[in-house]
Each structure stands twice: as C-alpha cells, then as structure tokens.
Amino acid sequence: MKKLVLAAAFLFTLVGCSDSSNDPFPNRDIEIIIPYNAGGGFDAYARSLAQYMQKYLPNDVNILPMNMPGAGGRRGASHVYRADPDGYTIGIFNMPGILLPQIQGVKINYDVNLLTWLSTLSVDGYGIIVDDESPLNSIEDIKNMGRPIVYGATGPSSTSYIATTIVSESLEIPYEVITGYKGSGEYILGVIRGDVDAAFANYSTIQPYLESGDIKVTAMIGIDSNDPNIKDANDLGIPELSNLKVVRMMAGPPGMPEDIKATLEQAMLNALNDADFKAWLESTGNDSFPVNSAGTTASVKEMTLFYDKFKEFLD
Amino acid sequence: MAKTATNTTSIAPVVFIFCFTVGYIATGYIYLDEESRHVPILTGYVTIFLLALETLKRFMPSMAEEPKDTSGMEAVTVELSREVIGLAYVVFLAAMIYVFGFYAAIPVYLFVAIAFLGSQTKKTAGISAIIASIVIYVVFELILETRLYQGLFF
Amino acid sequence: MIDLLLNALSDIASVKTLLLLLMGVMFGLMFGVIPGLGGTTALAILMPLTFGMTAINAFAMSGGIMGAVAMGGAISAILLNTPGTAPNAATTLDGYPMAKQGRAAEAIGAAATASPLGGLFGVMTLLMVLPVAKELILLFGPPEFFLLAVFGLVTIALSDSTNLLRGLISAGVGLMLAFVGYDTVTGGERFTYGSDYLFDGIPLVPALVGLFGVTEMIHLSITGGTVAGDAGEVRLHGVVKGIKATLKNWKIVIRGSLIGTIIGSIPGVGGTVATFIAYSTTKRADPDPESFGTGRIEGVIAPESANNAKDSGALLPTIAFGIPGSAEMAVFLGILVLHGMQPGPTMLLNNEREIYVLIIALTLSAVFSAIIGIALVRWLAMITLVKGQILAPLVIAVSLVGTYAIDSRPGDVVIAAILGMVGYLMLRFNYPRLPLVIALVLGETAERGFLQSMMISQGNWEIFISSITSIIMVLLILFTLGWSFIPGILKSRREARAKSK
Numbered sequence: 015m016k017k018l019v020l021a022a023a024f025l026f027t028l029v030g031c032s033d034s035s036n037d038p039f040p041n042r043d044i045e046i047i048i049p050y051n052a053g054g055g056f057d058a059y060a061r062s063l064a065q066y067m068q069k070y071l072p073n074d075v076n077i078l079p080m081n082m083p084g085a086g087g088r089r090g091a092s093h094v095y096r097a098d099p100d101g102y103t104i105g106i107f108n109m110p111g112i113l114l115p116q117i118q119g120v121k122i123n124y125d126v127n128l129l130t131w132l133s134t135l136s137v138d139g140y141g142i143i144v145d146d147e148s149p150l151n152s153i154e155d156i157k158n159m160g161r162p163i164v165y166g167a168t169g170p171s172s173t174s175y176i177a178t179t180i181v182s183e184s185l186e187i188p189y190e191v192i193t194g195y196k197g198s199g200e201y202i203l204g205v206i207r208g209d210v211d212a213a214f215a216n217y218s219t220i221q222p223y224l225e226s227g228d229i230k231v232t233a234m235i236g237i238d239s240n241d242p243n244i245k246d247a248n249d250l251g252i253p254e255l256s257n258l259k260v261v262r263m264m265a266g267p268p269g270m271p272e273d274i275k276a277t278l279e280q281a282m283l284n285a286l287n288d289a290d291f292k293a294w295l296e297s298t299g300n301d302s303f304p305v306n307s308a309g310t311t312a313s314v315k316e317m318t319l320f321y322d323k324f325k326e327f328l329d
Numbered sequence: 330m331a332k333t334a335t336n337t338t339s340i341a342p343v344v345f346i347f348c349f350t351v352g353y354i355a356t357g358y359i360y361l362d363e364e365s366r367h368v369p370i371l372t373g374y375v376t377i378f379l380l381a382l383e384t385l386k387r388f389m390p391s392m393a394e395e396p397k398d399t400s401g402m403e404a405v406t407v408e409l410s411r412e413v414i415g416l417a418y419v420v421f422l423a424a425m426i427y428v429f430g431f432y433a434a435i436p437v438y439l440f441v442a443i444a445f446l447g448s449q450t451k452k453t454a455g456i457s458a459i460i461a462s463i464v465i466y467v468v469f470e471l472i473l474e475t476r477l478y479q480g481l482f483f
Numbered sequence: 484m485i486d487l488l489l490n491a492l493s494d495i496a497s498v499k500t501l502l503l504l505l506m507g508v509m510f511g512l513m514f515g516v517i518p519g520l521g522g523t524t525a526l527a528i529l530m531p532l533t534f535g536m537t538a539i540n541a542f543a544m545s546g547g548i549m550g551a552v553a554m555g556g557a558i559s560a561i562l563l564n565t566p567g568t569a570p571n572a573a574t575t576l577d578g579y580p581m582a583k584q585g586r587a588a589e590a591i592g593a594a595a596t597a598s599p600l601g602g603l604f605g606v607m608t609l610l611m612v613l614p615v616a617k618e619l620i621l622l623f624g625p626p627e628f629f630l631l632a633v634f635g636l637v638t639i640a641l642s643d644s645t646n647l648l649r650g651l652i653s654a655g656v657g658l659m660l661a662f663v664g665y666d667t668v669t670g671g672e673r674f675t676y677g678s679d680y681l682f683d684g685i686p687l688v689p690a691l692v693g694l695f696g697v698t699e700m701i702h703l704s705i706t707g708g709t710v711a712g713d714a715g716e717v718r719l720h721g722v723v724k725g726i727k728a729t730l731k732n733w734k735i736v737i738r739g740s741l742i743g744t745i746i747g748s749i750p751g752v753g754g755t756v757a758t759f760i761a762y763s764t765t766k767r768a769d770p771d772p773e774s775f776g777t778g779r780i781e782g783v784i785a786p787e788s789a790n791n792a793k794d795s796g797a798l799l800p801t802i803a804f805g806i807p808g809s810a811e812m813a814v815f816l817g818i819l820v821l822h823g824m825q826p827g828p829t830m831l832l833n834n835e836r837e838i839y840v841l842i843i844a845l846t847l848s849a850v851f852s853a854i855i856g857i858a859l860v861r862w863l864a865m866i867t868l869v870k871g872q873i874l875a876p877l878v879i880a881v882s883l884v885g886t887y888a889i890d891s892r893p894g895d896v897v898i899a900a901i902l903g904m905v906g907y908l909m910l911r912f913n914y915p916r917l918p919l920v921i922a923l924v925l926g927e928t929a930e931r932g933f934l935q936s937m938m939i940s941q942g943n944w945e946i947f948i949s950s951i952t953s954i955i956m957v958l959l960i961l962f963t964l965g966w967s968f969i970p971g972i973l974k975s976r977r978e979a980r981a982k983s984k
Contacts, residue, residue, distance in 0.1 A: 052527035053807070053814030058821045065534055081527065083890065085682045086665070092679075121677070164939070170670030192938045194668030194931050196751065199806040199826075209624050209939050222805065222827025297823040342912040346656060353659050356674055365671030368930050369662040376655030383648050407705055412911075415705040416904050419697065419879065423900035426883060427893050435880050442879075446704055447872025461877055465884055468517075473528055475888040478896075 039101050039274045043076045044068075046264075047105035049090025049112070051083040055219070059262065059300060060106045063135065063282075066291040070281040086171065087112045088122055095124035099267040101274035104132065109261045110317055114171055117321050118328050130270040131314055133282045134305035135262040136295075139236025140177050140214045143229045145206050151243075153185065153233055153250060156212070162188035166201035166210035169193060171328075174201075177214045177258050179327045181235055184252050205229060216260055218299045236260075257320050261303075263310055279307045343380050350376050418442050430480030436462045484610060491839035495847070500543045503536070504844055507547020508851045514548070515555020518692045518878075519885030519899075521568035522552040526814040530821065538822040538837045545815055546844025550602060551852035553790040557594040558856060561783070562587055562710065562866050563878050565696030569688055570754035570790050572695050572920060573762040577775060577782025579699070585711045587864040590783050592725025595853035595860075597736055597787040600729065602849035604740035605747075605792025606842055609799060616803035617828065622952045623749065625939060629932025630947060630956035631749060632925040635756045637960055639921040641967035642763040645773075650918045653909070657919035660685050661926020668934045680894040687755070689886045689895040690902050690923055694916050696882050697903025702910060704875035711867035722860050728780045735765055735781055739788030747793025750800055751928045753809045754793040759921060761789035767966065791849050795842070802830045802838055879903075 048060045057079075064077040071077070082090040090105055091112045097103035113126045144150045156163050165182075167175040170193050182189040192210050195201035198219050204210045206228050217237055223229045231244055236259040239246035247256035264282060266275070285291055286304040295302055305313065321328070354373040357366045418438075425434035436458045444454035469475050495501060507529075514525035525548045533541035556567025561578035574594065581590040612619065623631075640654040641647055663674040664684030675681040703710065729736060739761040746757035765785035766775040775782050797808030805826030807813035816826050824834050831838070856863075866874070886899045909916050940946035948954050 051813065052523075052530065053812075053817035055817075055820055055826075058817040058819075061531065061817075062821055079531070081890075083683075084892070085679050089679060169665075169667035172667075190938075192935055193670065194666075194935050196667075197806070199804060200750075203620070203804060203806065204624065207621055207624050209935075219827075222825050222829040226828035226832070228828055294823055297825075298820050299825050339912060342908070342914060345908075346652065349656070350659070353674070360676075361673050362669065362671035365666045365669035365673055368933070369659060369673060372655060372658045372662070376652060376659065379648060379652045379655060383652060386648065411705055412907075415701050416907060418704070418876075419701060419900050419903055422879065422883065423897055426887075426896050431884060431887070435884070439876050439880055442704070442876035443873050447707075447870075447876065449870070449872055453873065457873055457877065461880065465881065469884060469888060473888065475528075475891065477884065478887055478891070478893050 039277060040071055040073060040075045042102065043078050044071075044101065045103050046077050046079050047090045047094050047103065048079055048081050049083065049087040049105065049107065050081065052081045055298075055300075056106075056108060056262070057081065058298075059136075062291070062294055063106070063285060066285040066288050067281050069288070070284040071277070086115070086169075088115060088120075088124075091126075091129075092123035094265065094267055095129060097267045099130065099270040099274075101266065101270060101278060104264060104266045104278065106135070106262060106264050108173070109263055109314065110176070110321055111173055111260075113314075113317060113321060114173070114176060114328065117318070117325060118171065120171075125268075127314060127318060128268040129265040129314075130268060130275060130307075131310040132264045132266060132275065132279050132307050133286075134303055134310045134313065135264060135282070135286065136301050137262075137303040138216050138218050138260045138301070139234060140174075140258065140260075141217045141220050141231040141237075142181075142212055142233045142235070143202065143205055143215055143220055143223075144212045144232050145208065146227055146230050148211070148230070150212065150232055151230075153187070153245065156187055156232070157185075159211075162190050164211045165189060165191045166195055166204040166213040167191050167193050168195050168197065168201065173260055174198065174214045174216075176321075176324075176328060177235065180258065180324050181214070181252070181255060183327055184255060185250065202229065218301070221299045254320075257316070261313070261317075263314070275307060340384075343384055347377065347380050350380070414446065418446055426478065426480075428481050431465075431477040432462075433480065435465060487835060487839045488610075488843065490836065491843045494539050494836070494840050495543055495843055500540050503540050503544040504547040504847060505851065507544040507844075508551040508848050508855070511548040511551025511848065512555040512852055512855060515552035515557075515567045515571075516559050517885040518559060518565045518567055518696050518882040519688060519887070519889055521556065521688065522549050522811040523814055524889055525552065526811055526818065530814065530818055533818055533821065536822075538824070538834075539840050541818055541822055542837050542841040543844045545818055546841045547848045547851075549794050549811055549815075550791065550845045550848025553787065553794075554595060554598050554849070554852040554856050557598070557783075557787055557790070558591060558863055559696075561590045561594065562863060563696065563874075564699035565878060565882060566691060568754075569691050569924075570758045570786070570793065572691055572755065572917075573758040573786035574783055574790075575695055575699075576762060576917075577777070577779050579710075580776065580778035581780065581783065582710055582867050584778050585867070586721050586778065587711065587867050588860050589721030589725035589728070589780065591856055591860050591863060592722035593729045593780050593783045594725075594787040595722075595856040596726045596729035597739070597784045598791045599846070599849040599853045600733075600736050601740040601743060601788030602791030602795070602846055604737055604788075605744045605795035606846050608741065608744045608792070609795040609842070612799065613803075613831070616799050616831075619748075620800050620804055620806070622950070624950075625932045625935035626946050626953050627932075627950070627956060628749075628751070628928055629936055630953055630960065631752055632929035632932060634956060634960050634963065635746075635752060635760065635921060635925050636918075636929065637963050637967075638763050639756075639759050640918040641963070642759075642766065642917065643915050646913070646915055647967065649914045653914050653916065654918035654922040657922025658926045658929075660690075660919075661923050662930065666930075668931050680892065684927075685898060685923065686890075686895055687924060688889060689899040691755075691920060692882050692886050693899035693902030694906035694909075694920060697879055697899060698906030698910055698916070700875040700879045700882075701903060701907045703871040704879075706871070708871050709868055710871065710874070722857055725780065726857075729784050732781060732784050735784050736788045738764065738768075739785040740792040743789030743792030744796040747789075747796025748799040748808055749796075750806055750808050752925065753797065754790065755924050756921060757793045757796070758786035758789045759917065761785045791845075794845055798838075798842070801826070804828055805830065 061079045064079050068077040094105035165178050198215050201213045205213050234246045283304050286302040350373045357370040422438040439458035440454045443449050444451050514520040556571035557574050559565045559567040560571040560574040564575045564579035566572040578590045640650045665682050742761040743757045762785050766772045797812045800806040800808045801812040883896050886895045936946050
C-alpha cells in the first residue's frame with residue numbers, strides 16, 4: 015500500500031514538472047509579469063495591452079498576465095531577471111520605479127541595465143496639484159508662502175516622493191513631505207482636505223479630479239505645458255528636470271536572442287498602434303508612446319545617469 | 330466532540346510571550362532605523378507591562394474567571410505527547426510543501442495523517458489521499474489555473 | 484434614483500447578463516468556501532474573462548462574485564471553524580459552536596437569510612448616502628483614521644469581559660506582528676531580517692486561515708470525533724428555524740448592516756473589522772453576553788448582515804473618489820479601467836448606469852447565493868458528521884493550498900502553518916485570538932494615522948480633537964472603555980458590599 019502511495023506521489027511530482035520544446039518561437043503561451051497587485055490602473059493597462067499584443071503574435075499564442083506583487087515591484091523585476099531568456103517570460107515595469115532601489119544601493123537581485131528592454135509603452139509626467147480653492151497658483155506663490163510648503167506622497171522610495179524632492183531642491187523651495195499615504199488617490203484626498211498643501215501626481219491620474227473641479231494644477235514637470243498660465247520645467251528654468259517622467263516599459267531577461275526580441279518588439283509596437291487599443295487608451299486617460307527596443311535601452315541608460323546625479327536626495 | 334482542557338493557570342504563555350517581546354524590542358534597537366522603531370518598541374514595552382499585570386493577578390485573591398463553557402461538553406485532558414504530535418504533523422506538511430512542492434506533499438501528508446495520527450485504516454487513508462489530491466489538482470490547476478508550487482527542486 | 488434602479492434592472496434582465504451574474508455567484512460561492520481564496524482572488528482570476536464583455540456584463544458578473552463570497556465563507560466558518568474569507572472570522576465564534584451542537588443547518592439558514600437582508604439594507608444606505616458621498620469621504624483624514632483604528636482595537640480587545648487583560652496582551656502581540664515589514668511613513672524596513680517576503684509584512688489572510696482554521700483542525704485531529712460530536716444527531720431540518728430566527732431578530736440585522744456599511748466604507752479598516760464590531764456590539768447589547776461563543780444564533784446573524792453590507796460600504800469611496808474601499812474594490816477598479824472607465828470623482832457622473840448595474844447585481848447575488856446555500860444545506864450539514872480524523876487533515880491541506888493560491892508565495896503557506904500552531908497554543912492557554920487578528924488588521928492604519936497626524940500638526944496633539952468627526956470618535960472610544968470597565972467595577976463593588984454585610 016505504501017508503495018502505491020509513493021508511486022502516486024512520484025507521478026504527481028512528474029506531472030508538475032513542465033517540459034519545453036524546440037519549435038519556432040512562439041509555440042506556447044507567453045507569461046507577462048505584472049509586478050503589482052491585480053486591480054488598479056497599471057494592472058489594467060498591462061492586461062489590456064497583453065490582449066492586443068497577442069493578436070500580433072504568430073501561432074495564435076496567448077499572453078498570460080501574472081501578478082507578482084511584492085517589495086515595491088522588486089519581486090517581479092527579480093523574477094523576470096532570473097527567468098530563462100527564451101522569450102516566454104517578459105514583464106511590464108514602471109520606470110524609474112524599479113531603478114530607484116538600484117540607485118539607492120538597496121540589495122536587489124537584478125540590474126536594470128542588463129535587462130533586455132523591448133519597448134516603451136507610455137510616458138507620463140507630473141502635475142503639481144493643489145486644492146481648487148488654494149491661493150497657490152504658481153511656483154512663485156509657493157516660494158512666497160512664508161513657510162515650508164507641505165507635500166503629500168506615498169513612500170520615501172516612491173516616484174512621487176523622488177520627484178517632489180528633486181524638483182523642490184532644484185528650485186530651492188523650502189518644503190516638507192508627509193509620507194505614508196497608501197496611494198495617489200489618498201494623497202490627492204489629502205490635498206483636497208487640506209492636510210497637505212500640494213502634491214506631485216501622475217498627470218493622467220489627476221484628470222478626473224481636474225474635471226470634477228476638486229483640484230487645480232500649479233505647474234507641470236515632465237510634460238510640456240500648452241497653457242501659458244501653467245509653467246513647465248522649461249519655463250521654470252530647470253529644463254533638465256523635464257526628464258522627470260514615469261515611463262512604462264516592457265523588458266525580458268538579460269541575453270534574449272535577437273530574433274525573439276524582434277518578434278516581441280514588433281508585436282508590441284503593432285499593439286500600440288492598434289486603433290481599438292488607442293481608443294481604449296483615450297477613454298481611460300492613458301496614452302501610447304511607442305519606442306523600439308534600441309531607443310528604450312538608450313532611455314534606460316539615460317535615466318540611470320539622470321537619477322544617479324540626484325543620488326544624495328534619494329537617501 | 331471531546332474538548333481538551335484549557336490550561337488557564339500555567340505560567341508558560343507569559344514566559345513565551347515575554348521572550349518574544351524582548352527579542353522584538355532588542356531587534357528594534359539593533360536593526361531598525363531610529364525613526365521607524367518608536368511605535369513598535371513602545372508597543373513592546375506596553376505588552377511587557379501587561380504581562381507583568383497578568384503575572385501579578387496570580388497573587389491576588391480574586392482569581393481570573395474561566396470563561397463559562399455552557400456547551401455542555403465534557404473537557405477531556407489529552408496527553409501532551411499527542412498534542413505535540415498533532416502540531417508536528419502541521420510542521421511536517423509545511424516543510425514538505427516548501428521543499429517538495431504541493432504535488433508530493435499533499436498526497437503523502439494526507440495518507441500519513443489520516444492513517445497514523447487519525448488511526449484510520451490504510452485503505453481509507455489511501456483512498457482519501459488520492460481522491461483529495463485529484464480534486465485539488467483539478468480545481469486549482471485546471472479550473473483556476475494557479476500553478477501550484479513545485480518545491481525547491483523543480 | 485428609482486428610475487436609475489429600474490433601468491439597471493432592465494439592463495440585467497437580459498438572458499446573457501443574468502447567466503453571467505449566476506456564473507459569478509457560483510464562482511463566488513466556491514471561492515468563498517475555500518479558505519484563503521476570496522472575493523479578491525476571484526475577481527483577479529476572472530478579470531481576463533471580462534475582456535470581450537460589455538461593461539454591464541462585466542459588472543454583473545463582478546457583482547455576482549462579490550455578493551456570493553460572503554455566503555460561501557459563512558459555510559466554511561460554520562461547518563469547519565475556518566473562515567472562508569477574512570470577514571467571516573466573526574461568524575466562526577458562534578457558528579461553529581452551533582455546528583458542534585448539531586445545529587449547523589440552523590446556522591446556515593440564519594446566515595443565508597441575514598446575508599441578503601443585510602446586503603439590501605446596505606445598498607439602501609449606500610443609495611441614500613451617495614449624494615453626499617464626497618463630503619463624507621472628506622471627513623476622514625489621518626487623525627480620524629487613527630481614532631477609528633483605536634476604536635476598533637478597543638472594541639475587540641475588550642469584547643471578552645472575562646479575559647480583558649489577556650485580550651489586551653493578544654492585541655499587543657498582534658500589533659507587534661503588524662509592524663513587521665517596510666513602513667512607508669518612515670521609510671524603514673522593520674523586523675524583516677533582510678527577507679524579501681517579510682518586506683511586505685505578515686499577510687492577513689494566511690494569518691487568519693492559520694489562526695482560525697488550521698488551529699481548530701489541529702484541535703479536531705488531536706481530539707478525534709466529529710465536528711458535531713456528542714450532539715447525537717445533526718438536525719438537518721433546522722434551516723427553517725434559522726431563517727425564522729433571523730427574521731425575528733430584524734433589529735440585529737439592521738444594526739449589523741449599518742455597522743457593515745459604515746465601517747466597510749473606510750479604506751484600510753474594512754470588512755473584517757466591520758463584522759467583528761457588529762458581533763461585539765450585538766453581544767454587548769444582549770441581556771446575556773456571556774453566552775456568546777457557545778452557539779447563540781444572534782452571533783451568526785450580526786456578522787453575516789454586516790458581511791454583505793460591507794460591499795455597499797466599500798463602494799462608497801471607490802466610486803466617489805476612486806479610492807478602493809477594500810481589496811476587492813481595488814481589483815474591481817482594475818476591471819473598471821479595463822472597460823474604458825477612469826476611476827475618480829467623475830465616475831458618478833459619467834458611468835452612473837454601470838454603477839447601478841453593479842449595485843443591483845450585488846443585491847441579487849446575495850439572494851441567489853443564499854438560496855443555493857439553503858438548497859444545499861442538508862449535504863453541507865452532513866460534513867459535520869464526517870470523522871474528524873479524515874476531515875481535519877483534508878481541511879488543513881485544502882486551506883494551505885488555498886492560501887498559496889492567493890499570491891503564489893510559499894511563504895504564505897509557512898505563515899498559515901506557524902500561526903495555526905500559535906493559535907492552537909492560544910486556544911489551549913486561553914488567550915483570545917480575536918484581538919490578535921484585529922490588531923494585525925488595524926495596526927498599520929493606526930500607526931500611519933498617528934504618525935501622519937503628528938507630521939501634519941507638527942507634534943500638536945490637539946489635532947485629534949480638532950474636527951467634529953474626531954471628537955465623535957474620541958467620545959465613542961471613551962464610551963466603549965466605560966462600558967467595558969464600569970459594569971465590572973460596579974459589580975465588584977456590589978459584591979464587596981454584599982460580603983461586608
């Protein structure tokens with residue numbers, strides 16, 4: 015009887031082990047790693063993209079989204095970094111989200127510049143928002159406050175906090191940051207409530223709040239302003255800070271073969287130009303900003319150098 | 330169902346929790362940043378204070394009331410060894426899952442637990458183990474498409 | 484508003500939409516029953532399926548899932564003392580003792596009736612409050628969150644009047660565990676010993692599955708027998724009795740539902756705390772509070788009413804501000820975005836139609852899942868007759884698999900196992916487990932609220948009484964403290980006086 019059980023257990027173990035084949039790429043479903051929890055804007059974006067991207071891949075394969083939240087995105091990044099570079103594991107990342115820990119010297123299991131960057135998906139900048147009825151309408155108003163301005167942000171290694179710190183230091187504005195908000199929705203609420211004076215939020219995220227008239231934008235960083243009343247990084251005399259953007263990019267493990275890389279890159283770019291996908295992007299306030307693999311890899315290098323310059327602010 | 334007698338008066342839990350809290354506070358002082366350690370360490374101190382009160386209660390004439398058991402069931406004292414074994418089975422399962430993965434651990438654990446801890450016939454144990462494993466596989470892998478953990482070796 | 488509801492009803496009335504709703508209900512029940520899995524996982528797994536669907540169909544299915552999960556979870560809570568989902572933990576307190584007495588059918592009947600009724604009142608409350616949703620949400624900031632968390636902690640820690648001190652100690656341990664992980668307020672890693680797993684803290688659902696489910700199953704495996712042990716026979720016809728009991732106790736249903744809606748609407752506090760507070764409040768208001776925990780049916784009615792109402796509550800910040808009121812709502816927001824909507828204050832303006840569909844779907848789902856639960860009650864109740872020696876290892880095994888299925892982390896399994904053993908020890912040495920769980924849930928919110936308040940006010944404690952909301956909360960806390968201690972003090976004074984005569 016015991017032998018039977020052991021045999022059954024052994025069989026189960028075998029069943030569990032996967033096996034790979036040697037047919038042309040892609041011949042089975044591809045896994046796309048989302049380093050955050052299911053639900054929420056980033057996750058929805060990734061899933062939507064996966065749907066459209068798989069249309070442009072040969073052999074009718076699917077792209078299966080897999081959430082791998084943890085350690086602020088580092089778990090997903092490590093997983094992709096250590097996966098086989100066979101093209102069946104890729105990931106979508108928020109940059110500079112996973113770059114920052116690397117610059118801060120946190121112990122991580124990946125190197126951002128060694129990942130195989132496939133393409134850029136979208137680019138977003140920041141709006142410095144204040145409550146609709148706030149007297150702060152411009153950076154000058156902030157400088158003339160007579161006291162340090164109080165910002166809200168999520169955690170001290172978040173992109174919003176980093177942007178807040180870098181911009182305020184560069185503009186020499188006295189400031190304080192209330193950290194610990196769970197998400198951008200929460201600190202936007204804090205701005206409206208008056209717990210904090212202002213905050214840096216992704217420009218695409220704040221649209222509904224602008225529309226409902228709860229907040230207004232004092233300045234924009236990382237986006238060019240079309241409104242003469244709202245200054246952007248160039249107007250403010252800190253043009254290098256127009257590099258402060260939040261970029262969504264897709265990457266695979268280091269050392270992916272060129273042909274596999276090209277297939278994925280092409281599918282990605284086609285999806286980004288797909289009419290239906292673009293319509294979806296518009297209705298949800300996202301955008302598409304396709305950049306190919308070479309361009310993306312160069313961008314990442316630039317980003318690394320850029321944030322490295324501000325290392326002292328990053329703790 | 331027989332109920333194990335609850336042991337209200339043993340000093341063991343107080344000692345155990347005290348050791349845990351001391352370790353916690355020590356870790357706080359050694360490893361944590363200055364800023365982030367305040368609240369946890371404070372909580373640790375308060376807990377130690379409460380533990381002290383709990384210990385003091387023993388010396389007061391009005392002893393702690395035991396929660397009334399009105400379910401009408403007799404309390405049965407189970408041997409300590411059996412309790413330890415019961416706990417050990419859970420450790421066994423967790424360790425097996427972690428090292429060998431679910432596919433190996435679940436059938437083996439079910440068989441061993443039902444047959445030996447549960448004192449059922451090997452036939453019952455074997456059949457239950459196999460059916461349960463198959464159901465788990467079907468529900469989780471096929472229907473839910475969760476890839477069940479395969480242990481450290483696969 | 485009535486016309487909006489009627490429109491939503493007609494939207495749902497199509498065959499395809501109804502079928503998707505029912506599919507959601509079936510999945511919700513299944514995910515609810517399996518410990519570890521819950522509404523959040525269900526929505527996440529089924530999200531891809533919603534792709535080709537219209538928004539209305541997707542919302543109908545989502546509502547189906549969310550409304551049914553509570554019922555599924557109640558079933559495992561009652562039969563196996565293993566909460567199917569975190570908020571069902573409160574249902575185990577009296578539901579499982581009822582099962583042990585052979586009254587499982589009665590308990591399931593009561594839960595099945597309380598769920599849709601509680602859900603209905605929750606929805607009604609939501610609809611009434613919707614016009615002022617934004618103003619309500621704006622009432623809550625860091626000081627209010629801190630006070631709320633303290634209120635929750637105080638209510639639960641002091642709910643067991645015979646074990647006050649140990650309840651507080653449990654809460655202390657729970658808080659210490661809650662502080663493990665990366666702290667976003669101060670930016671420090673705490674008690675992680677460099678582990679990436681612990682970076683994200685001690686996860687709630689595995690801890691709960693361990694403390695309530697695995698613990699009881701260890702207990703069962705050691706003592707043997709069946710769940711419904713010496714009760715002689717399992718009364719399979721108790722369902723009607725259970726249904727009648729809930730209808731008779733309609734006041735408890737309303738109270739539970741109100742608590743569920745209100746507390747469920749507070750992000751970060753949410754469902755688990757709501758059901759426990761509903762339970763505690765009902766226990767306190769009862770003429771015989773000591774008997775709670777031995778199989779009082781009111782102890783099932785209260786949390787289950789709250790459990791379905793909490794979803795309505797959680798919808799409030801979600802649709803008014805795009806801030807998820809619960810983990811399920813966070814996933815739901817993803818489904819929303821997937822269907823071309825943008826979360827934020829404009830949802831109520833732009834997507835009213837779909838939102839009302841969701842609300843109707845939630846209500847219908849609670850009804851359908853209750854009906855299914857009642858229909859299956861005979862078979863379900865028979866589980867309590869299965870030999871514990873077989874049942875216990877099975878449930879432990881399934882619980883651990885379910886726990887793993889949440890986030891695919893083997894560490895979750897380890898946490899469930901460890902806390903299962905800790906829970907057993909707590910059971911044996913008579914330390915209440917509830918306060919530990921609640922502290923685990925609320926610890927982060929409490930600390931964050933406190934630290935942020937201190938940052939905002941620059942160290943001035945007056946911030947905690949500077950708004951009407953916060954003053955009300957302080958009064959509530961004092962009131963609860965008074966209610967816990969004063970009767971005890973008065974009683975011992977009376978006894979002392981009697982002795983001295």
